[in-house]
Amino acid sequence: MDDPGAEAVDAAVREAASAGAQLIVLPELAFSGYVFESIEEARLAAQPLDGPYVTGIRRLSQETGSVIVAGFCELGEGGAVHNSAMVVQDGELLGCYRKAHLWDRESDFFTPGDAAPLVIDTAVGRLAVLICYDLEMSDWVGTAAAAGAEIIAAPCNWPLLERPAGERPLEVVKAQAVAGAFKVHIVVADRCGHERGVDWIGGSVICENTGYPAAGPATGDDGPARPVVLTADLDPASSRNKSLGPRNGVWDDRRPELYWIGCP
Template sequence: MTTTVACAQLALGVGDVAANLAAAEEAIEAAAGAGARVVVLPELANSGYVFASAAEARALAEPVEGPTVTAWSAAARRHGVTLVAGLAELDADDRVRNSAVLIDPTGTVRAVYRKTHLFGTEKDFFVPGDERPPVVDVEGVGRIGVMVCYDLEFPEWVRLAALAGTELLCAPVNWPLFPRPEGERPAEAVRVQADAAVNRMYVAACDRAGEERGVRWTGGSVIADPDGFPLAGHAPTEGPALLLAACDLEQARDKRLGEHNDVFGDRRPELYGPNA
């Protein structure tokens, strides 16, 4: 059985909470209308990304019980989708986090993940998380893992989610546009494809579009299959986009590479040292 997965690549604005929420709700509705059962939104989809100061980031951060996640939960329930979305979170200990929530089709928040590997100036605004990526069994869909953006760059971290049974890894991301050779895919998207292939699981990374306070976004959202090939997101797009891919999540349970190899069974962790 296939599950349609959507990445809703959005143009968002830092501090424009109402417009960001409206864009997210419109995208969720469009994705559900196109048959999606899992929808991924970008990183920091409530607040925007390019903060002028730590005070601005704190002012835009919300608790999980706040208005944005409450609205996202209502949208997930209304449209019967599983939603993974990034937000600036104010946690119970008054710390500002770069987080992602997983909301199931009943509107229940099943997981809150705090980004563990902070990129660039994020360390000026956020406290890093220290818990492993959650893996949630969503009835009628499959086992969904969650992480955020730069976390995908650490093979050890992605492997932890894979070993925990992830069939579809969902990652809200904000990829700044970096120079690349003519005709090349964004390196971030290539690494997502590698994550998918070496762990034989689906990976959906949902990027930003447009420009924010002088930062241009790559628009490189991608949904990769267990062979590492892009099912959607074969090339970056400059504007908002809705990527859709039919994913047979049961395929991610089979770690065999033909008759003789298995990407998990062939591991030799006794040789890898303490970091294995």
């Protein structure tokens, strides 16, 4: 690893592993940065699944003994570029998810995924991966939860937008809401600082399946936060109990026959 993104990833993973993290989540497009100027630039940054991004994380997962979820710029079939995230454990690539809901100029660079959310069994429990704007689609989170996800790992790059003083970013609010609504832990690793004219929220948060944060959000009122490694203890198995009280439950209470989820 000899580029700045890879060095930052390497340092962050080692810091988290030293703190005892068994699951380590990195931001969206962790190696390359987010703000591409053209599809050509994005394609130059993209790597296939046997390229250095995945290979480097496989090595790190073996060295640290941790499950790692990292966003990266993926070079797919026929030169297509995807905003993806890998799940790596014991030096092996367990799965790769391609972001299904693209934000703003991403559709100039990336081909969206068409598959179901990635939900797989890992050493830290049944894990789903969604990327950034995906997490704002409550039905997409529900689809992952219905597939048995105990923890959702969400690499994010949340651009900093204006908000009232003292208010948590709505991106964090939405993550809390779906964590509580579907009783699933959500681990958000967000980008911080500045990049080519874009300020990032730096809103990393580890949200328990109660909907309340166990750590973070890292951001404050005064703009983008500095890089930070958040840690928390989560009980993955607790997400299997979908009860919301003596008479209520996540799935039991839904009335899908009444819902309209199309596009008017």
